[in-house]
Amino acid sequence: MSTTELLARRQRLLGVGTPLFYEEPVNIVRGDGVWLFDADGRRYLDMYNNVPCVGHAHPRVVEAMRVQAATLNVHSRYLHSGILDYAERLLNLHAAPLTRAVFACTGTEANEVALQMARTATGGRGIICTDAAYHGNSAEVAKLTRVGQAAKGDVRAIPFPQSYRPLREGVSSRDLTDLYLAEVQAAINGFAADGIPFAGMLVCPLLANEGLPDIPEGFMPQAAALVRQAGGLFIADEVQAGFGRTGRWWGYDVMEVEPDIATMGKPMGNGLPLSGVAARSDLVNTFREHVRYFNTFASSPLQAAVGMAVLDVIEQEDLLANVTEVGGYLRNELRGLQERYDPLADVRGHGLFIGLEWIGGATAKTPDREGAIQVVNRLKHKGFLMGHAGALGNVLKIRPPLVFKREHADSFLTAFDETMRELYGAG
Amino acid sequence: MSTTELLARRQRLLGVGTPLFYEEPVNIVRGDGVWLFDADGRRYLDMYNNVPCVGHAHPRVVEAMRVQAATLNVHSRYLHSGILDYAERLLNLHAAPLTRAVFACTGTEANEVALQMARTATGGRGIICTDAAYHGNSAEVAKLTRVGQAAKGDVRAIPFPQSYRPLREGVSSRDLTDLYLAEVQAAINGFAADGIPFAGMLVCPLLANEGLPDIPEGFMPQAAALVRQAGGLFIADEVQAGFGRTGRWWGYDVMEVEPDIATMGKPMGNGLPLSGVAARSDLVNTFREHVRYFNTFASSPLQAAVGMAVLDVIEQEDLLANVTEVGGYLRNELRGLQERYDPLADVRGHGLFIGLEWIGGATAKTPDREGAIQVVNRLKHKGFLMGHAGALGNVLKIRPPLVFKREHADSFLTAFDETMRELYGAG
Structure with a gap:
């Protein structure tokens, strides 16, 4: 069943307006550690889910x-x-x-x-x-x-x-x-x-x-x-x-x-x-x-x-140490990117809970919710699932399972940099 | 660990006054179908639990x-x-x-x-x-x-x-x-x-x-x-x-x-x-x-x-039919006992959800909550777990898993009759 058909069926059975992620929602059928897989076998790195904290299907x-x-x-x-x-x-x-x-x-x-x-x-x-x-x-x-x-x-x-x-x-x-x-x-x-x-x-x-x-x-x-x-x-x-x-x-x-x-x-x-x-x-x-x-x-x-x-x-699995190490690494690398890309105005958080403040527009610190959403959807297409949140909806939320490792952080950083270049030029 | 020790530990960790069943609470460690087993290997017929509707550990x-x-x-x-x-x-x-x-x-x-x-x-x-x-x-x-x-x-x-x-x-x-x-x-x-x-x-x-x-x-x-x-x-x-x-x-x-x-x-x-x-x-x-x-x-x-x-x-497992048949049988047999024992004043309910109105005292229809509780605790000692409920707390509640069969009903009826004789004489 196609995503469109699933969505129509969902609206018929659960009502119109149930919360869904992404401009084109994903049909996730399997999880394993930090990975989620859709019905077409496509693999996504889970940068969002805190519930399966020790990893999907541990x-x-x-x-x-x-x-x-x-x-x-x-x-x-x-x-x-x-x-x-x-x-x-x-x-x-x-x-x-x-x-x-x-x-x-x-x-x-x-x-x-x-x-x-x-x-x-x-x-x-x-x-x-x-x-x-x-x-x-x-x-x-x-x-x-x-x-x-x-x-x-x-x-x-x-x-x-x-x-x-x-x-x-x-x-x-x-x-x-x-x-x-x-x-x-x-x-x-x-x-x-x-x-x-x-x-x-x-x-x-x-x-x-x-x-x-x-x-x-x-x-x-x-x-x-x-x-x-x-x-x-x-x-x-x-x-x-x-x-x-x-x-x-x-x-x-x-x-x-x-x-x-x-x-x-x-x-x-x-x-x-x-x-x-x-x-x-x-x-x-x-x-x-x-x-x-x-x-x-x-x-x-x-x-x-x-x-x-x-x-x-x-x-x-010593996950607290992993969180401190990988979270610190990821935040540090993101701060490097922050210096190159104006829309990424602030990198915040603790451990593997990171918020990226997204701004745009004429005046300083103008929140850019639409920009944040665009990044989220682009990264989804590249195989990285994250979300946006915050009082103004303009904060990219990175909150992966605690088993998220440095290699996962690196692969995300590469895709994130690529996305930034696509959207905002060379940086 | 004894029941007394478990209870003390429970009060220390969960607080005093968490709801517990029976004058002497049971330490249940295993379930199977309509049966529950305590830490001493004692078997109880579950006459109470509607949550494990298709039976414990199906x-x-x-x-x-x-x-x-x-x-x-x-x-x-x-x-x-x-x-x-x-x-x-x-x-x-x-x-x-x-x-x-x-x-x-x-x-x-x-x-x-x-x-x-x-x-x-x-x-x-x-x-x-x-x-x-x-x-x-x-x-x-x-x-x-x-x-x-x-x-x-x-x-x-x-x-x-x-x-x-x-x-x-x-x-x-x-x-x-x-x-x-x-x-x-x-x-x-x-x-x-x-x-x-x-x-x-x-x-x-x-x-x-x-x-x-x-x-x-x-x-x-x-x-x-x-x-x-x-x-x-x-x-x-x-x-x-x-x-x-x-x-x-x-x-x-x-x-x-x-x-x-x-x-x-x-x-x-x-x-x-x-x-x-x-x-x-x-x-x-x-x-x-x-x-x-x-x-x-x-x-x-x-x-x-x-x-x-x-x-x-x-x-x-055709459980709706089972419920109708066994529930009807049990209610009918209980109505037979009702004619013999005054405290059992009313047998009510539908399917495998039966309420027994317990009365006592000088005037007609005086609710006897203590009597109901006594029966519940006696039957627990005989290996049958039930509860009491109702606006006045005087209604014995029979609500077993839906896989409760006629043989279970019979074994309960025997124990129930025995309990009544012990408490209220020949009937």
């Missing part, structure tokens, strides 16, 4: 899934050591205060738990997020989606901290940090003024959906301090940032902040729906006491076995 | 999972025929007006989608549920959890329709239907009076959590008509009722009502997190147009392959 993960599914997969109202072994191992990877876990199936569900937990523990309602955030698709969590800076009941957004398009031009990095912290304090004060008791702040430590900006130094730990001072909790959404993406286990490690609650998702089960919350024991206990939370598919032996296999592979 | 489902996980498991922004094949097959099992599907991971997420869909399509907010409902654990869906009958913003509950403890005693079944329909109309009028535009009604067609009552005849289709007359949509929550549980594909088939939206979950993937919504095409299109819904783990090749295998087994 045999160890597949085998763990098979063995457990063939043995037992049942809800968590029976005792089972599997989920306890997994919880213990996972919590040992977290900051010391996070000693208890709640499991769920999706990042949305993890953030639902975190919000309920923060609100139950503090007795508050008010949540601070950023103005270009996305944390999930449920009605409650979606209240945090790109809310802009207008006050909105119990959710208030701050302008996301960044140095590329800073809140004020020409100030020092330290002053910029203070400016953004003042926004956090203003949001806290706004809740107080409106009689909305404060519950906390929920952010991705890397501000991934915002466009992976360089965050003014010290913002995260100081924001957390302000939040706690006001009686709130600091919640790190590690759904994208976690599980070695940055070369550290958690995005909050990179930002040097210890959260009260961390939420996890996407890469956690290498594609099996698996998510969770790690939190302070008092918070989990209060949550359990007040919210009769049960999630049928969560905390299951299957989730535990697959989640454990993912941790095994990350550790045994 | 080899065909496990193999489908393995093959797909070893081939490709990735998000749905690439084209893939697997999810289309599955959607088509699933929609063909539904009532004719339901022609499009949206997939998610949990029943909660499916009901989130349904609420957003109904509200987007109608422009309304007001949702009617019953006063003893449970439809999921997210903040928005949890607004429908056992809300009682007090008006609560945009969610209003009607007393759940039943003939065992009817709204008024001594009226004919037809009059009882009218009484409950008047409650639906009153809720609709209440929204109108409060200036809350109406969106629809969300119910499990079997009222499973309410206690699986005998529903006064014609209530569901007539309630749906009232809802539509007021511009609302009728949403059937098939998370428990669907996939052959009743001997028909959907609970709404049994109730002779066609919903505008049906939500599905639990048995859909035999334990793989998989849920979905089937709805009219105009509703899905409006939803897709207005809500930028994306669910990372949903509509995946893995969900499709496993969901398809479950449908294969249900059809090829």
Whole structure:
């Protein structure tokens, strides 16, 4: 069946307007490590997918899934050591205060738990997020989606901290940090003024959906301090940032902040729906006491076995070191290209999570979303799958499986350079 | 590790107060068909679990999972025929007006989608549920959890329709239907009076959590008509009722009502997190147009392959016929026991979903929750796993995998009779 026919069939069965990538969508039928293959046997280097973090179809993960599914997969109202072994191992990877876990199936569900937990523990309602955030698709969590800076009941957004398009031009990095912290304090004060008791702040430590900006130094730990001072909790959404993406286990490690609650998702089960919350024991206990939370598919032996296999592979294949090395190399090489091509205005990120700011037009720093999209589609034709993201949609997002090696980076860099020459001349 | 040690470890890692079954929780380590095995090798007949609908560890489902996980498991922004094949097959099992599907991971997420869909399509907010409902654990869906009958913003509950403890005693079944329909109309009028535009009604067609009552005849289709007359949509929550549980594909088939939206979950993937919504095409299109819904783990090749295998087994093992036959037999035999034991006051249900109303005490129909719990725990000791549920917690719930056969029913009936004799004398 042709792509056109598949697309028509998809619209007929799933409705018009389901999200799809690329001007000509790809029909992917097989995955292996960092590679994806379409129905015509064409091979693509996967520069995008963070869910299959240890690589597509990793045999160890597949085998763990098979063995457990063939043995037992049942809800968590029976005792089972599997989920306890997994919880213990996972919590040992977290900051010391996070000693208890709640499991769920999706990042949305993890953030639902975190919000309920923060609100139950503090007795508050008010949540601070950023103005270009996305944390999930449920009605409650979606209240945090790109809310802009207008006050909105119990959710208030701050302008996301960044140095590329800073809140004020020409100030020092330290002053910029203070400016953004003042926004956090203003949001806290706004809740107080409106009689909305404060519950906390929920952010991705890397501000991934915002466009992976360089965050003014010290913002995260100081924001957390302000939040706690006001009686709130600091919640790190590690759904994208976690599980070695940055070369550290958690995005909050990179930002040097210890959260009260961390939420996890996407890469956690290498594609099996698996998510969770790690939190302070008092918070989990209060949550359990007040919210009769049960999630049928969560905390299951299957989730535990697959989640454990993912941790095994990350550790045994030394993927954190790989991420640091290859990510550093790739970022460095891209910065070389940045000097040659004006549209590539900024190379940012941590580990194997890289954002490329795309600009164009008459004035400096004019975001060029269409340019970014053009690059993405050209690279797709050359066999490289990536995406674009960010508050303005003009940030090329490089976020491959963690098993992405230097040779893959090189082959991408060659194609990327070629694309740039095609689009923007010699450089 | 002993049960006591496991429990202590669980509390340390997952918090105090995670839901657990039985006075002495069981440590289940293996499942096979209708059987569960604990760490001591003790075998239990599973009378409770609807998620592993085609049986624990069904080899065909496990193999489908393995093959797909070893081939490709990735998000749905690439084209893939697997999810289309599955959607088509699933929609063909539904009532004719339901022609499009949206997939998610949990029943909660499916009901989130349904609420957003109904509200987007109608422009309304007001949702009617019953006063003893449970439809999921997210903040928005949890607004429908056992809300009682007090008006609560945009969610209003009607007393759940039943003939065992009817709204008024001594009226004919037809009059009882009218009484409950008047409650639906009153809720609709209440929204109108409060200036809350109406969106629809969300119910499990079997009222499973309410206690699986005998529903006064014609209530569901007539309630749906009232809802539509007021511009609302009728949403059937098939998370428990669907996939052959009743001997028909959907609970709404049994109730002779066609919903505008049906939500599905639990048995859909035999334990793989998989849920979905089937709805009219105009509703899905409006939803897709207005809500930028994306669910990372949903509509995946893995969900499709496993969901398809479950449908294969249900059809090829002729499980609907098995459910009708064995369920009918079991209900009939239980009605025989009902005549001998006063506490067993009512035997209700459809197919392999049976509720046993437990009463005790001085006055007629006094619910005996403790008695029900005692029976559940005694039967656990005899090797039969069941649960209790219902608005008053006094309904024994029998809901085994669909591969439950007559020989299993017989062995349960023997143990059940024995338990009754032990607790209540000769009968």
